[in-house]
Amino acid sequence: MIIKDRAIKYGNNVDTDVIIPARYLNTTDEAELASHCFEDLDENFSQKVKERKIIIAGDNFGCGSSREHAPVAIKASGVLLVIAKTFARIFFRNAINIGLPVIPCPEAAESINDGDEIEVDLDRGIIKNITLGMEFAINPVPPFIQEIISSGGYINYTKKKLKV
Amino acid sequence: MGKTIAEKILSQHSGRDLVAGDIAVVDVDVVFAQDGTGPLAVSQLRKMNFSSVANPSKSIFFIDHAAPSPRKELSDSHKVLRSFASESGAILSDINGGVCHQVVAEHYACPGNIVIGADSHTCTAGALGAFATGMGSTDIAVGFALSKTWLMVPHTIKVNFEGIINKGVYAKDLIIYLIKKITADGATYRAIEFSGSLSNGLEMEERLTISNMAVEAGAKAGIFATDAKTADYLKKQQRGDCFREIFADNDAVYEQVINIDCRTIEPMISKPHTVDNAVSVGKIGEVKIDQVLIGTCTNGRLSDLRIAAGILKNKKIAKNLRLIIVPASADVYLDAIKEGLIEIFIKSGATITNPGCGPCVGVHQGALAEGEVCLSTQNRNFKGRMGNPGGFIYLSSPATAAWSAVKGYISDPREALK
Numbered sequence: 274m275i276i277k278d279r280a281i282k283y284g285n286n287v288d289t290d291v292i293i294p295a296r297y298l299n300t301t302d303e304a305e306l307a308s309h310c311f312e313d314l315d316e317n318f319s320q321k322v323k324e325r326k327i328i329i330a331g332d333n334f335g336c337g338s339s340r341e342h343a344p345v346a347i348k349a350s351g352v353l354l355v356i357a358k359t360f361a362r363i364f365f366r367n368a369i370n371i372g373l374p375v376i377p378c379p380e381a382a383e384s385i386n387d388g389d390e391i392e393v394d395l396d397r398g399i400i401k402n403i404t405l406g407m408e409f410a411i412n413p414v415p416p417f418i419q420e421i422i423s424s425g426g427y428i429n430y431t432k433k434k435l436k437v
Numbered sequence: 438m439g440k441t442i443a444e445k446i447l448s449q450h451s452g453r454d455l456v457a458g459d460i461a462v463v464d465v466d467v468v469f470a471q472d473g474t475g476p477l478a479v480s481q482l483r484k485m486n487f488s489s490v491a492n493p494s495k496s497i498f499f500i501d502h503a504a505p506s507p508r509k510e511l512s513d514s515h516k517v518l519r520s521f522a523s524e525s526g527a528i529l530s531d532i533n534g535g536v537c538h539q540v541v542a543e544h545y546a547c548p549g550n551i552v553i554g555a556d557s558h559t560c561t562a563g564a565l566g567a568f569a570t571g572m573g574s575t576d577i578a579v580g581f582a583l584s585k586t587w588l589m590v591p592h593t594i595k596v597n598f599e600g601i602i603n604k605g606v607y608a609k610d611l612i613i614y615l616i617k618k619i620t621a622d623g624a625t626y627r628a629i630e631f632s633g634s635l636s637n638g639l640e641m642e643e644r645l646t647i648s649n650m651a652v653e654a655g656a657k658a659g660i661f662a663t664d665a666k667t668a669d670y671l672k673k674q675q676r677g678d679c680f681r682e683i684f685a686d687n688d689a690v691y692e693q694v695i696n697i698d699c700r701t702i703e704p705m706i707s708k709p710h711t712v713d714n715a716v717s718v719g720k721i722g723e724v725k726i727d728q729v730l731i732g733t734c735t736n737g738r739l740s741d742l743r744i745a746a747g748i749l750k751n752k753k754i755a756k757n758l759r760l761i762i763v764p765a766s767a768d769v770y771l772d773a774i775k776e777g778l779i780e781i782f783i784k785s786g787a788t789i790t791n792p793g794c795g796p797c798v799g800v801h802q803g804a805l806a807e808g809e810v811c812l813s814t815q816n817r818n819f820k821g822r823m824g825n826p827g828g829f830i831y832l833s834s835p836a837t838a839a840w841s842a843v844k845g846y847i848s849d850p851r852e853a854l855k
Contacts, residue, residue: 290819299510313826333622339557341573367573
């Protein structure tokens with residue numbers, strides 16, 4: 274799968290409380306969650322995401338609470354992919370489980386600027402910064418995790434295994 | 438080659454000889470979710486056509502984050518959990534029970550268990566020698582359904598707390614000091630084993646405070662080996678039969694060993710908006726506070742309330758300041774009443790709320806106004822955490838919080854203990 278779009282860049286330690294504040298956890302409605310995504314971090318996010326659908330961040334993206342509403346809100350807001358230097362552990366699992374592509378790649382996250390045009394080939398494992406003419410290799414994922422991703426998330430994976 | 442505690446527990450639960458870096462499917466002993474994350478877990482269970490759970494007596498739904506419900510939407514979420522628990526036979530810990538992590542420590546987790554919970558502070562039960570880790574709703578849904586999960590066996594960082602602890606310095610100060618030292622992602626994907634001469638002397642309630650905050654350094658688990666204090670705690674909880682010895686091999690391989698001389702540690706304060714943004718209390722300057730919170734899964738246990746009551750006895754809180762005290766569980770609340778601590782708090786001007794998460798997560802019982810400052814004994818001070826991105830949250834031990842409530846600004850608890 275190839276994803277091509279422009280970047281919105283954030284810093285280090287973007288936590289789940291700013292991705293989706295607990296005061297909005299009274300719903301599992303994806304559109305409702307998306308409407309509050311990143312609102313404590315960047316009040317212009319909902320405008321920006323109409324034009325730019327790849328998030329670039331620094332270290333420890335998604336740290337804090339275990340709320341799965343965080344990757345759900347990001348995905349439902351239209352974001353296609355998150356590239357960060359590093360991810361917090363629970364967020365990373367949650368994103369894979371619900372089918373939001375997340376790529377740890379410190380070199381790419383460092384060099385990509387806000388607004389750059391990015392193309393990611395998930396099958397071949399390549400990130401291209403078209404604006405700057407740079408290319409980065411993505412570390413391959415372990416086969417077990419690849420199987421969850423290719424099943425379309427952990428629920429589908431489990432259903433397949435249980436044959437339900 | 439010897440094994441760390443994490444490698445041992447995960448190996449025992451997978452039937453394979455595992456080392457750090459392996460990915461394995463493991464059996465889990467205790468699975469839980471709370472009212473923030475539970476409804477999504479139930480919805481995922483429904484998608485898999487499950488109306489039952491694999492191990493009902495160790496599957497628990499907690500209603501603690503917004504309990505009793507402050508809004509109709511949350512009441513609906515609570516109803517989802519009550520209905521599913523009733524249908525599946527899972528245990529419901531309703532609004533009268535308290536914070537999930539405290540209740541899990543009191544009544545469910547055993548040494549050597551694997552505990553998974555849909556809440557990041559699930560690592561709290563590591564204090565009992567369990568491998569306890571937080572996950573999201575989907576992972577927990579599969580955990581409820583099958584009593585299994587997948588994990589990558591973490592590398593382990595060994596933290597040795599050595600020496601003595603100074604008067605006025607508590608477990609909370611040790612863990613904030615450690616997080617400042619290694620930073621908010623210093624242990625991401627790692628297990629931490631807490632060891633050293635000082636750790637071995639810590640009481641169970643102090644260990645729970647330290648394990649609770651392991652995730653604030655990114656850790657997957659924060660584990661103490663078991664000892665006589667673990668056995669005593671379980672016996673006191675009428676669960677002595679679940680004690681077993683859990684320890685690392687002498688030749689276990691650690692990714693890193695961090696030695697901390699606790700004699701140099703002073704009362705610590707985390708400043709807004711990250712836990713690792715910490716200084717010793719002497720360097721905080723003059724910070725006037727509007728609200729103080731003593732409680733939560735980090736510091737709402739009986740020993741915490743005793744320390745706070747010792748400082749607040751025969752004193753009044755500062756004018757124009759709100760002190761909110763939240764016992765972590767029903768058992769803690771009852772003990773605090775029996776010991777007369779609640780009377781001391783009320784006479785000092787404090788407000789006592791029912792056991793639960795209180796205002797820590799920002800949905801009820803004390804959201805901050807624009808520009809207000811709160812000093813809290815909770816574990817996390819992210820922007821917006823207490824219901825308002827315009828609020829400022831500082832973190833400390835219960836002693837620092839109690840003394841600061843009397844003074845009206847962040848103050849050194851050693852002044853009160855002279």
